[in-house]
Amino acid sequence: AFVFNFVLKIKIKIIVLFLCFIMVLGNYFLKEQRNNALKSEQEQILLWMNNFNFLKDNNLSLIQKEKDLFEKDLKDLREIFKKNAFEIGIWWFSKEKEDLEKRINESLK
16 A cells, blocks of 8 residues: 555556566565575485485495595505606507406596
8 A cells, every 4th residue: 555655656667567576476485485495404414315226226345346446446546646758658559458448447437
């Protein structure tokens, strides 16, 4: 009633009515967003459920096997870094390099 009383007293009634309409629509959509927003506890529960789905979908022994292969590849890389330039040059053309490269590519797939 206050808004309409104010609108009737000024000359640019259409603009004020349009702005009021925009404010009402904005308030409606903001209220919808506030009601649909998840609380932090709900987000945490969803995160836990997603983590359990990941474990349920993957076989734990397969995950352990992949972890062991990854650790082995890292140990091989550490040994390569301990070599001097001449040994790395020899290693570069060896079959050991090709095997390591294949294992790393398989791990990244």
